Amino acid sequence: MQNWKRQIPTIMTSQELLDRAYARASKSQVNGSVPFDTVKKTNIAKITAIGDMTVVTLNKYVKAFPKMEKEDDFFNELVDVIIGKEKLKRALLNVAWGAEKCADLQKMYLSRVRREPNIDGVAKATKQFYGRFSSIIYRIEPELKLLQDAREKLKELPTVDLQVQTVVIAGYPNVGKSRLVERISTAKPAVAAYPFTTKGIVVGHYKSGWRTFQVIDTPGLLDRELEERNAIELQAILALKHLADLIVFILDPSETCGYPMDRQLALLESVKRNFEGIPFIEIENKADLDNMVPPTGRPRISAATGAGVDDLVKDIEARFKEMRMADMDKLPA
Ligand SMILES: Nc1nc2c(ncn2[C@@H]2O[C@H](COP(=O)(O)OP(=O)(O)OP(=O)(O)O)[C@@H](O)[C@H]2O)c(=O)[nH]1
Numbered sequence: 001m002q003n004w005k006r007q008i009p010t011i012m013t014s015q016e017l018l019d020r021a022y023a024r025a026s027k028s029q030v031n032g033s034v035p036f037d038t039v040k041k042t043n044i045a046k047i048t049a050i051g052d053m054t055v056v057t058l059n060k061y062v063k064a065f066p067k068m069e070k071e072d073d074f075f076n077e078l079v080d081v082i083i084g085k086e087k088l089k090r091a092l093l094n095v096a097w098g099a100e101k102c103a104d105l106q107k108m109y110l111s112r113v114r115r116e117p118n119i120d121g122v123a124k125a126t127k128q129f130y131g132r133f134s135s136i137i138y139r140i141e142p143e144l145k146l147l148q149d150a151r152e153k154l155k156e157l158p159t160v161d162l163q164v165q166t167v168v169i170a171g172y173p174n175v176g177k178s179r180l181v182e183r184i185s186t187a188k189p190a191v192a193a194y195p196f197t198t199k200g201i202v203v204g205h206y207k208s209g210w211r212t213f214q215v216i217d218t219p220g221l222l223d224r225e226l227e228e229r230n231a232i233e234l235q236a237i238l239a240l241k242h243l244a245d246l247i248v249f250i251l252d253p254s255e256t257c258g259y260p261m262d263r264q265l266a267l268l269e270s271v272k273r274n275f276e277g278i279p280f281i282e283i284e285n286k287a288d289l290d291n292m293v294p295p296t297g298r299p300r301i302s303a304a305t306g307a308g309v310d311d312l313v314k315d316i317e318a319r320f321k322e323m324r325m326a327d328m329d330k331l332p333a
Pocket residue numbers: 172173174175176177178179180190191192193194195196197198199218219220221285286287288289301302303304305
């Protein structure tokens with residue numbers, strides 16, 4: 001199982017970073033031989049504490065995020081769709097820049113305070129350090145906010161096992177994909193009578209004997225060009241592209257989904273064209289309704305009543321078995 005749900009710490013705001021660092025600094029007290037010595041040593045300790053603490057924290061943030069270097073990778077493409085790869089990379093670069101600047105400032109002011117000949121000079125230099133340090137931290141506020149948002153989105157990403165045989169359920173919005181996934185797997189996707197209820201990939205499992213299969217619910221797709229697809233639809237495309245060993249394409253011949261059959265069939269053809277080579281099962285749902293178009297020869301099910309669903313599951317299992325057999329045949333004798 002790929003560990004995508006990384007342990008990314010909560011990202012603090014600029015103000016929180018500064019409050020924490022300054023609170024730590026306010027506790028610094030180093031006694032010297034004479035008052036001047038005490039003030040100098042104490043201020044050196046403060047600058048050291050503020051700089052160290054913040055640089056370590058910022059670098060920890062940068063390291064915690066995935067690097068996304070591989071191009072053709074499900075996770076990286078998903079992050080790109082949901083967060084924006086370039087945006088995230090730029091934010092990480094800027095935060096790393098902030099850490100570097102803080103370290104430079106710390107070094108510069110430590111040497112300056114050491115050289116100051118009197119208490120006044122030490123106090124002035126320290127105050128200046130606080131000012132410049134704060135302004136760097138405030139400058140990276142938008143990037144810190146972006147990282148915090150990205151962290152929340154990464155936490156919600158589905159856990160997908162790339163080793164397990166996987167069936168991806170696809171089709172127009174509102175045709176009953178989630179209702180079917182809910183019926184045949186452990187997933188509990190939202191089901192509702194309007195399009196685009198499902199806004200991301202939902203992963204479920206089902207067991208057959210001692211084998212577990214993965215069932216993936218996807219957002220509905222409209223019949224349109226890839227360039228026109230929104231971030232919700234693109235997640236369905238990514239699931240089809242990277243995860244599907246088998247595609248179950250659901251049609252709604254009752255058209256209660258709100259989309260005519262000719263549009264649904266056009267989508268079916270374009271998905272088949274784009275994912276050539278992946279086995280397909282075409283299924284018509286909502287067989288319990290009496291306003292269905294005349295029979296088309298495709299198997300009909302009702303995700304609502306369960307009619308025909310067992311046969312569909314048997315068909316899915318048979319296809320998976322065929323694939324396992326074919327894989328075995330490819331192994332050297
Ligand atoms: N009568 C009937 N209604 C169904 C059936 N399957 C699903 N529905 C209804 O159709 C509506 C859409 O079902 P969903 O499972 O949310 O559809 P979806 O394809 O996942 O929709 P999106 O996530 O928006 O793409 C809901 O009101 C369901 O209750 C069925 O077999 N018969």
